[in-house]
Amino acid sequence: MALTEIMFHIRRFVHKNSRHANLFPEKLFNKRHKIPAHFYIADDQLVEQIDNAIQPFMQQTKCDTAIEMNPEAMEHFLPGLHDFHALYPERVKVKHNDLTSLWKLSFQDRMDNGTRVADMLSDLPKREHNEDPSALLFGAVGCYNFFKHLVNSIIFQNGMFSWGRMEMFLAVPPPIYIHLTCNNDVGYMIYRSISMLFQMLFEYRFIAKLPREHFLPNQIEHKPIKGSRLRKVQSINPEYLYLVRIVPRQNFFDLCPIEDLQPLWYFVKQNCVSRRNRIIPNLEKWVPGCGPRLIIKNLPSETLKPLYPDEDDVELPQYSTRCTTMSNRNFYPNMNIYTQFGDLSASQMLTLFTQFRKWPEYSESVFVASLENTLLKLEAAADENMAITEEDDLPNEETAFEDVKVTETESGQTKALKKSKLNAAVSN
Secondary structure (H helix, E strand, C coil): CCHHHHCCCCCCCCCCCCCCHHHCCCHHHHCEECCCCECEECCHHHHHHHHHHHHHHHHHCCCCCEEECCCCCCHHHHHHHHHHHHHCCCCCCCCCCCHHHHHHHHHHHHHHCCCHHHHHCCCCCCCCCCCCCCEEEEEEECCHHHHHHHHHHHHCCCHHHHHCCEEEEEEECHHHHHHHHECHHHCCCCCCHHHHHHHHHEEEEEEEEEEHHHEECEECCCCCCCCCCCHHHHCCCCCEEEEEEEEECCCHHHHCCHHHHHHHHHHHHHHCCCCCCEHHHHHHHHCCCCHHHHHCCCCCCCCCCECCCCCCHHHCCCCECCCECCCCCCCCCCCCCCCEHHHCCHHHHHHHHHHHHHCCCHHHCHHHHHHHHHHHHHHHCCCCCCCCCCCCCCCCHHHHHHCHHHHHHHHHHHHHHHHHHHHHHHHC
16 A cells, blocks of 8 residues: 555645746745754655655555645645545545644643644544554654653643554654664763653654755755764754654553553653662662662563564664663663663663562652652643753753754853853953
């Protein structure tokens, strides 16, 4: 089954020098971005490349419902979509919403008990998490908050995955994908709590590199910034987007019951405030004297296996890891008093939480009270993405992976302000 047979529609944008360029608004070609939240395909051959790349997955899927994220850049093209709907009224639905900003709608629903997300997804078949995916999702997205919402949707059982799992085929900027799929080899600046949670909750696979020049809006030329803490990641394949497959793990609730999802989320977030935190001293603050239980293990550790045996490590993006099976019995080898939370892989962190959750002291521990207090604050917060601040956080984590130059500019302005204040103090 080809992509063209299951997608609702794909508008093939053209470049400015094309004979069809006069069909498009001038501003679509003139405005350049670093990493915009939305991307649009701008080349017919790229469509064929994507079609061929995902063909093996399409032949295996049983899902016959497809969603295209934001198929048009502006209202200028809406009449064409409605014409397409008129041709196939029972098969094609046009929704006036931004899937990339679904996290905002989810938050608004939580604030006023609205039904915005439910209305957007109302035409999808509803399925349980352990069943086949309810839909195939296609799109190109550079919004970091979108991926945070994917994690939160499973943890808090709302938002996009309320109707069941979705099998997603996305074109993603390299820094975001590397951030989500890396291990601690890349360093603690990139390997964070969201990296662990994403790898626990989702299967992921790198499929192909897509030339960035074949997408609109156009991209500003990449210029590495000297001294940037994200330089080594920002400099990886800036001329490409990564075509990837992402789908929630079907068996995850067998590893972590639904009622433990929020405790797991808090356990990971809180302990990764600094990935340099030592595991045993930290956990003994919640359960005094638990250290020997972690050092002396009588249970065998389960070995993880690559989820895609045909995947070649050489072809993976730098710092990205292979997706493996997930286990709550994958113990960290030779844990001692100096072992840090940043030493753990996603499965080892899940295993550590599972141990912690089974201890008889858990229900009366300070951890439970702290969790409840945090969830109450989250209910009253003005943003679904209220974060537990991690060590070395950048001023704005979203822009760090979407538009790093903005962050660096702000940093430079801060230094200039401090310098001016110092000069003023000296002169006085």
